[in-house]
Amino acid sequence: MKSIVLCTSALLLSAAAAGCAPKDDAKTEATQPRVGMANPASEHCVKKGGKVEIKKNSEGGEYGICHLADGTQIEEWELFRRDNAAGTK
Numbered sequence: 001m002k003s004i005v006l007c008t009s010a011l012l013l014s015a016a017a018a019g020c021a022p023k024d025d026a027k028t029e030a031t032q033p034r035v036g037m038a039n040p041a042s043e044h045c046v047k048k049g050g051k052v053e054i055k056k057n058s059e060g061g062e063y064g065i066c067h068l069a070d071g072t073q074i075e076e077w078e079l080f081r082r083d084n085a086a087g088t089k
Helices: 002-019 024-031 040-047 076-083
Strands: 051-056 062-067 073-075
Touching: 040 051, 040 062, 040 076, 062 076, 073 076
Parallel strands: none
Antiparallel strands: 051 062, 062 073
16 A cells, blocks of 8 residues: 555656656747847937948947948947937927
């Protein structure tokens, strides 16, 4: 009788532990890139008639340069902040 209870307990414990293991889908979701909102600074550049060029700095970080129709080249966030300064609207 004791062995039946022990075997049943072991079986239930194994089933419960197996149910807690992460699914393969969870691993796949974590490795897939997330799609979200567009960069507001890039959107602002394009709305002003510019084109965005993505560059890398010496540490490998990315930043965007906005090439405006008049030939001006400005970092996209600098342009965004300049045109959307607090208290100007």
